[in-house]
Amino acid sequence: MTLTQAIEALKAGRFVMVHDDKGRENEIDLVVAAEHITPAHVATMRQDAGGLLCLAIANEITARLGLVYMHDMIAGMGKVNPVYSRLTEGRAAYGDKPSFSIYVNHRNTYTGITDSDRALTISEMAKICKNVNVEEFAKNFHAPGHVPILIAAKNLLAERNGHTELCVYLMKLAGMTPAVAICEMMDSQTHKALSIEKASAYAKRSGIPLVEASELKEAHQRARVA
Template structure:
């Protein structure tokens, strides 16, 4: 479907540019700034921080998560002796479990939180997709806890879960890139809530950024 909005978004990701992704009104009803993890620069992180304002995370595909031996944070905490079980979040108000795993810094970072440091951690994590032994490289090159939260996409991607984690990983893969994406929720400093889809669309139009509607993405992916 050349020329369709989703094709435009995929081409933007290939060029290392942003796309905005809205999940759905019946879910989180949030819009995330999304960039292909392997092409992330400090400029991407600065723009997410200034124009997004939410949590800057790295969403990774199930293949890499499995190769690295990662687990969901709620699973690890549930097996941690003495940890208060009542603190562990079950289903979120929007109906899904969290995809958070551990937080990491690359070993060459300093504090880990600067735009340069987070861009380095994210791009180096994406580079593990081409590593001969990703688990060994992960263990030797990254430290935890850190300043980049890792989000693990569900095994069936959009067939299992339809959150920003899965949508961004799907889009990166569709672009022929490592299935990993840097994502950040867009916040509204006037209402102190998530930026509305309408305001996000205007931002996208003003800045020449493709806007991806989650329902259209589900249809594009052929998922029922």
């Protein structure tokens, strides 16, 4: 039922919350479809979530745009300076390599960081993702910018179970352009990630569907078996 409600919310341009496994990051992200994002969405994510606002995109789209992982770009710079190679050694505490690629701004933004600027960058990137055009991407965006692009794993949940993959898969379930704005929910009292208990209370208070990673993984598994 929650999954159905989440899909309906995304299609209507409303927020969804996604909780990954307790054994992984154990964080909740506030999520909205990139194609529906507004400055008001960005303001809410900034004020009520407070983490890093990112744009997660399906692998088949980023591949056509020629985007690569930031990890690989930095590692490649080890040929210039060995320090870069050392910076990319190992994995994060939760076990994965990060899904970050480049940071971009739309060329019609000013500083790129305001609610309006980031909403413009994300919504215009959604258009690029819907009708992939490398020339339009190069012409209308510049880097570095203020919106980090996250590249979803090629095989999504069969390969990686981060918020990037969970949220892109949710967009695919909704039959929408697989580009989604996500932001971790922080707790200014504990100075840590917002607990699932507090997140559940926020979701109930705000009328936002809260989806567990297990629901998405079960749906993904059913689709693979079918």
